[in-house]
Amino acid sequence: MTRLPTADRPATPAPVTPERDTPTAQPRTSPEPLTAHIQRTRARIRxxxxxxxxxxxxxxxxxxxxxxxxxxxxxxxxxxxxxxxxxxxxxxxxxxxxxxxxxxxxxxxxxxxxxxxxxxxxxxxxxxxxxxxxxxxxxxxxxxxxxxxxxxxxxxxxxxxxxxxxxxxxxxGQWSQQIGSSFTSVVVAVLIGLTVRTRHDYTEALEDRARRLEIERDQQARIAAAAERTRIAREMHDIIGHNLSVITGLADGGKYAAGKSPERAAQALDAIGATSRQALGELRRLLDVLRDDDETAPLPADRTPQPGLADLDHLLDGVRATGLPVRLTVEGDPTLSPGRQLTVYRVVQEALTNALKHAGPGAEADIRIVHGTAGAVTVTITDTGSPASPPAMPSDGRGLPGMRERTALYGGTLEAGPRPHPERGWRVHLHLPEEPSQ
Known part of the structure; x- marks a missing residue:
């Protein structure tokens, strides 16, 4: 074995005493203060x-x-x-x-x-x-x-x-000395009692406050859970209701065209499949949000943002495929935040869904979007169906109330009702005011 030269040979470490070496090699936790032992013992006795x-x-x-x-x-x-x-x-x-x-x-x-x-x-x-x-x-x-x-x-x-x-x-002895000594003893006993009583009252107040905060926290959690359930129900209604209405319209059209034009029937079936897959994908994304409790979990590969104004063309293409002509007019430059875009999208989607359900054959729909400044927008959706067809409150109770809830989040207004005589059909008017400056 080759020996190292003296200058290159590692020096043998000198022995160190345990007192000097212990804090550096393995720090020890400091002992608990005496007050902690006293409080723990007092709690056990009590x-x-x-x-x-x-x-x-x-x-x-x-x-x-x-x-x-x-x-x-x-x-x-x-x-x-x-x-x-x-x-x-x-x-x-x-x-x-x-x-x-x-x-x-x-x-x-x-x-x-x-x-x-x-x-x-x-x-x-x-x-x-x-x-x-x-x-x-x-x-x-x-x-x-x-x-x-x-x-x-x-x-x-x-x-x-x-x-x-x-x-x-x-x-x-003197009277004053004896009575004064006795009175001093009574005062000391009273002061000790007042000190302990004040401490007890303070502790009970803290415990009561902690209980109230816990109750308030649970109430806030229940309110948040109810609000989340409402939001999820609204999203599922918008997704399922619209897509099922489109599928129903395509199925009826395909059935009618099956005997005269098989090619049109095949196109209707293709559109039904595409709409079904789209609805299934949106539902899966919504359920993924509910299932992913870990915020650090990776996002699914197919997760996409909530729909906005850029997705209106795809929405209208699906509605047109069912046989309902839709005309879109946009004025101004869009400056909407993602939340406002989602509101506009869902209101248009719900209005077209009601038109598909109730407008009847030969109806047409018209959408007019006017963009203002600072996120203000006005949307008017009209159809030429029967004036009394879309009910003011759909049977499931989520259509118009859901649109109004979305509108109220941004301080907007929503009007829905039959068009004035002699015009026929239904009108939905949405207005979102300017976003407040930060």
């Missing part, structure tokens, strides 16, 4: 509390009952008492009376405070001064959290009253 409220109340109450009984049995109460000779039975009753009602502090806080008040007064009058009397602040917190704030006036009086009684009966 969820458990909602599922098992009694268990949490028993645990909370049991903790303070146990603490009060330890203070009673261990003699800790003697360190702050004003009367060391308080009877043991009274001490036990006071310890239980000031702690056991906490079991109902969340469901009936006012009742709990009223139940604890006699024991607090007895505690102050006897001079026992058990620290369990401070648990009334827990009840004050729950009153602030759950009830109207007007309850705080009498609740504060019931809490500070025993303190004033202690100062008046036993006279140790």
């Amino acid at each position: 969820a458990f509390d909602r599922r098992h409220p009694l268990l949490w109340d028993l645990t909370f109450t049991g903790f303070w009952v146990t603490a009060a009984l330890i203070d009673y049995a261990g003699g800790g109460w003697r360190n702050v008492t004003h009367n060391p000779d308080t009877p043991r039975a009274l001490l036990l009753a006071l310890s239980l009376g000031l702690t056991v009602p906490l079991l109902w502090r969340r469901s009936r806080p006012t009742t709990v405070l009223l139940a604890m008040t006699p024991f607090a007064v007895a505690n102050a009058w006897s001079g026992a001064a058990l620290q369990a009397a401070l648990l009334s602040l827990v009840v004050i917190y729950h009153i602030t959290l759950r009830l109207p704030l007007r309850h705080l006036w009498w609740a504060t009086a019931l809490t500070i009253g025993p303190v004033a009684l202690t100062a008046a009966r036993h006279g140790e």
